[in-house]
Amino acid sequence: MIDALELVRPDDWHLHLRDGVVLADAVAHTARQFARAIVMPNLKPPVTRVEDAAAYRERITAAVPPALAGRFTPLMTLYLTDATPAEEVARARDCGFVHGVKLYPAGATTNSQSGVTDLSRVFPVLEAMQQVGLPLLVHGEVTDPGVDVFDREAVFLERQLAPLLGRLPDLRVVVEHITTAEAVAFVRAAGPRVAATITAHHLLYSRNAMFTGGVCPHYYCLPVLKRERHREALVEAATSGEPKFFLGTDSAPHPRRAKESACGCAGIFTAHAALELYAEAFERAGALDRLQGFASEFGPRFYDLPVNRDKVRLERATWEVPAAYPFGHDELVPLRAGERLAWRMVD
Ligand SMILES: NC(=O)N[C@@H](CC(=O)O)C(=O)O
Numbered sequence: 362m363i364d365a366l367e368l369v370r371p372d373d374w375h376l377h378l379r380d381g382v383v384l385a386d387a388v389a390h391t392a393r394q395f396a397r398a399i400v401m402p403n404l405k406p407p408v409t410r411v412e413d414a415a416a417y418r419e420r421i422t423a424a425v426p427p428a429l430a431g432r433f434t435p436l437m438t439l440y441l442t443d444a445t446p447a448e449e450v451a452r453a454r455d456c457g458f459v460h461g462v463k464l465y466p467a468g469a470t471t472n473s474q475s476g477v478t479d480l481s482r483v484f485p486v487l488e489a490m491q492q493v494g495l496p497l498l499v500h501g502e503v504t505d506p507g508v509d510v511f512d513r514e515a516v517f518l519e520r521q522l523a524p525l526l527g528r529l530p531d532l533r534v535v536v537e538h539i540t541t542a543e544a545v546a547f548v549r550a551a552g553p554r555v556a557a558t559i560t561a562h563h564l565l566y567s568r569n570a571m572f573t574g575g576v577c578p579h580y581y582c583l584p585v586l587k588r589e590r591h592r593e594a595l596v597e598a599a600t601s602g603e604p605k606f607f608l609g610t611d612s613a614p615h616p617r618r619a620k621e622s623a624c625g626c627a628g629i630f631t632a633h634a635a636l637e638l639y640a641e642a643f644e645r646a647g648a649l650d651r652l653q654g655f656a657s658e659f660g661p662r663f664y665d666l667p668v669n670r671d672k673v674r675l676e677r678a679t680w681e682v683p684a685a686y687p688f689g690h691d692e693l694v695p696l697r698a699g700e701r702l703a704w705r706m707v708d
C-alpha cells in the first residue's frame with residue numbers, strides 16, 4: 362500500500378471563484394493546491410470582454426492569501442454571448458491572459474441566462490477562434506425542455522457539437538465536466554484538438570448520491586450525476602493515461618441557504634479537498650500511478666502551457682472535513698462535510 366504520493370503541482374482546468382465578498386474565501390482553497398486554474402466567467406454580470414477579464418483577474422490576484430501570493434495564477438476565460446463581436450477573439454489572443462471562450466447554451470446552468478441562444482449566431486466568433494487557436498470551453502447540454510435532464514449531454518454532443526466540429530474541424534474544444542459514457546466515446550473519436558475535463562464528484566458518485574436517505578442538495582450539480590455505468594466510464598477514461606482527459610474540478614461554491622432551499626441551485630464545492638478526492642477515485646481504480654498525467658501534465662499540454670516545476674505531497678492520513686467553511690456573510694457546505702477522507706495534502 363502506498364502511503365505518500367508526490368506529484369508535479371497540478372492545475373485546475375475548470376473552476377468557479379465567484380466575486381465580491383466571497384472571492385477571498387473561494388480562492389484560498391484552490392491556491393493552496395493548484396498552481397493555475399481556468400476561471401469560469403459566469404459572474405453576474407458575466408465576463409464578456411477582455412477588459413472585464415483583466416479587472417476580474419486583478420481582483421482574484423488581490424484576494425489570494427498573502428502566504429500564497431505569487432504562487433497562484435488565474436487563467437481567464439470570456440463568456441460567449443449572441444452579441445460577442447468576432448474582433449474580441451483577436452483581443453483575447455493578444456492579451457496573453459485569456460485562455461478560452463466559454464459556451465453556455467442559454468439557460469443550461471447557473472448564470473447562463475446571457476448565454477448563446479443558437480450556435481449559428483456565434484459562428485463568426487467561432488471561426489475566428491479556430492483561426493487563432495483559442496479554445497472553446499463547452500457546457501455541453503441542450504436546454505430543450507422536451508429532452509430528459511439525464512440525456513441533455515448526449516443530445517448536445519450529437520445535435521450541436523458534432524455538426525459544429527464538422528464545420529470547424531480545427532476548432533480546439535474542451536468538453537467541460539463530462540458525465541456520460543457517450544461523452545467519453547465522443548471525445549475519443551474526435552480529433553486531437555478535442556479534449557475533456559472530468560470532475561472528482563463525477564468520478565466518485567452516481568446519481569444515487571442525490572437521493573440516499575432523502576433529497577441531498579449538496580450532490581446536485583449540472584450536468585447532473587448519472588447512473589453507475591457512466592461513472593465507471595468516466596473512471597476508465599480518467600485513469601486511461603490518454604491525454605485527452607484531464608482534471609477540472611468544476612468546484613462551484615454556493616451559499617448554504619441557496620443550496621438548502623425549496624429550489625436548490627446547481628453546484629458542488631470540492632476545492633477544499635480536490636486532490637484528496639481525485640486520489641481516492643484513482644486509488645479505488647488501482648491507478649494512482651496515472652494521477653500525475655491527468656492532474657498535472659495533460660492540461661498544460663492541451664493549453665500549450667509549461668508543466669509546473671514544484672511538487673505537492675499527499676499522505677495517507679485521515680482527517681475530518683469541516684461541517685462548513687466561511688463564505689462571505691454566509692457559509693459553504695463542502696463535499697464530504699463532517700466525513701473522513703483517507704488522503705491529505707501536506708502544505
Ligand atoms: N456545475 C454546476 O452545477 N454549477 C456551476 C455552473 C456550471 O459549471 O455549469 C456554477 O456556476 O455553479
Ligand SMILES: [Zn+2]
Pocket residue numbers: 470500537538583584
Ligand atoms: Zn457547466
Ligand SMILES: [Zn+2]
Pocket residue numbers: 375376377401611613
Ligand atoms: Zn462549472
